[in-house]
Amino acid sequence: MKLLTHNMLTSHVKGVTKGYPLIIKATEVKVNELEFNAQFVSRMIPKLEWSALIQAAEWLGQSQDLPSALIPDYENDEEFLRKVHRILLEVEVIEGCLQCPESGREFPISKGVPNMLLNEGE
Amino acid sequence: MCLKHIACKNKIIVVTALLSGSKFQFYNEQEAKKYSQNSRMIEIQTQMSERAVELLSLPEDQPCYLLDVGCGSGLSGDYLSEAGHYWVGVDISTAMLDVALQRDVEGDLLLGDMGEGLPFRPGMFDGCISISALQWLCNADKKTHSPPKRLYRFFSTLYSSLARGARAVFQIYPENSEQLELITAQAMKAGFTGGMVVDYPNSSKAKKFFLCLFAGVSGVLPKGLCSESTDRGVSNQAQFTAQRSRFKNMKGKSVKKSKDWIMEKKERRRRQGKDVRADTKYTARHRKPRF
Numbered sequence: 290m291k292l293l294t295h296n297m298l299t300s301h302v303k304g305v306t307k308g309y310p311l312i313i314k315a316t317e318v319k320v321n322e323l324e325f326n327a328q329f330v331s332r333m334i335p336k337l338e339w340s341a342l343i344q345a346a347e348w349l350g351q352s353q354d355l356p357s358a359l360i361p362d363y364e365n366d367e368e369f370l371r372k373v374h375r376i377l378l379e380v381e382v383i384e385g386c387l388q389c390p391e392s393g394r395e396f397p398i399s400k401g402v403p404n405m406l407l408n409e410g411e
Numbered sequence: 412m413c414l415k416h417i418a419c420k421n422k423i424i425v426v427t428a429l430l431s432g433s434k435f436q437f438y439n440e441q442e443a444k445k446y447s448q449n450s451r452m453i454e455i456q457t458q459m460s461e462r463a464v465e466l467l468s469l470p471e472d473q474p475c476y477l478l479d480v481g482c483g484s485g486l487s488g489d490y491l492s493e494a495g496h497y498w499v500g501v502d503i504s505t506a507m508l509d510v511a512l513q514r515d516v517e518g519d520l521l522l523g524d525m526g527e528g529l530p531f532r533p534g535m536f537d538g539c540i541s542i543s544a545l546q547w548l549c550n551a552d553k554k555t556h557s558p559p560k561r562l563y564r565f566f567s568t569l570y571s572s573l574a575r576g577a578r579a580v581f582q583i584y585p586e587n588s589e590q591l592e593l594i595t596a597q598a599m600k601a602g603f604t605g606g607m608v609v610d611y612p613n614s615s616k617a618k619k620f621f622l623c624l625f626a627g628v629s630g631v632l633p634k635g636l637c638s639e640s641t642d643r644g645v646s647n648q649a650q651f652t653a654q655r656s657r658f659k660n661m662k663g664k665s666v667k668k669s670k671d672w673i674m675e676k677k678e679r680r681r682r683q684g685k686d687v688r689a690d691t692k693y694t695a696r697h698r699k700p701r702f
Contacts, residue, residue: 290519291519293497293519294499294519294521297499297531297532297535298530298531298532299530299531299532300530301527301528301529301530301568309532323517326474328473328474329474329476329497332473332474333476336476336534336535338532378497400509400512401512401520402508402512402520402521402522403521403522404522404523405501405521405522405523405530406503406522406523406524406527407524407527411527
């Protein structure tokens, strides 16, 4: 599971109002290499919940030198875009789980795939 | 249904899957492998993915963030990656997702049931495609499941997950018109506009159905493909809008007190031989309340 996807995921259990962001408890993390595309990264940045991204990066111990608040002129700052590219698309959670901040319900992650299947009555 | 394309020897397994539709009868390891290694299957799925992306009408030369519902072993997802897009795939079958992992797909995969709703924040995706997956929602595998409810939960969460003006394209093989009506009714209820695009409507082999839904903005429905010598009379589009026709001709009769109703009543009385005023330009004219 890449952190870009994690930034989009919420708990869709019935009755949960604050199911975002899901807390990451990772036991295995991998860093791959992916081709850098500046256009895509700068288009996705406005869609992101920046604070949730920084928090997720911290949980994985990958926060490195990402600023805690979004810098204003990021489109032209290639170094910044590369850092964001790395954290969004190159860092992957392979094993672990996602925990709902409101209910505590856990969604396990296995082989990089989070299991979002709900139980009866959820 | 994609099952049509699998060779005859698999028909028995395939037919049981069709009939029961249970979560556990979705593709298991054996079927998942066969599905992904069959070269004809790969060719067809790739072609349908290509057409679906074409119908999405995404801005040119721009990498987009897309959702692939029922991504399975990633055959359609591979096409998305090749077109330069980033994608997230959702599927209910662990076996199919395992094959996708083995094939090292570039998109991010999620194990989930689309009938339970999509677990995303609002407005995230630039578009959504789904190849041969929507029909699974029309089967009720448990007594507690209601297909319309599941369809609605899927469509309403999809509607919110899409950015404004984004499209969702579903390639489907509709079993019958009731199934099609069920799907489109729930999609409209969720707020989508759009319609069916039919490619090659006159060829039973090449005919393909694509349900094109627009989120937030009413677009012009793309034209279906057709071979050169088609009958012009065959329409290959069916447009539906968010307009609801209320009270129009309920029970086949005109609404009471409308002009139609008044004219019909006058005709009826004339046939009965009664004395009826002649029709003038003032007949059935709307009068002010104090009249």
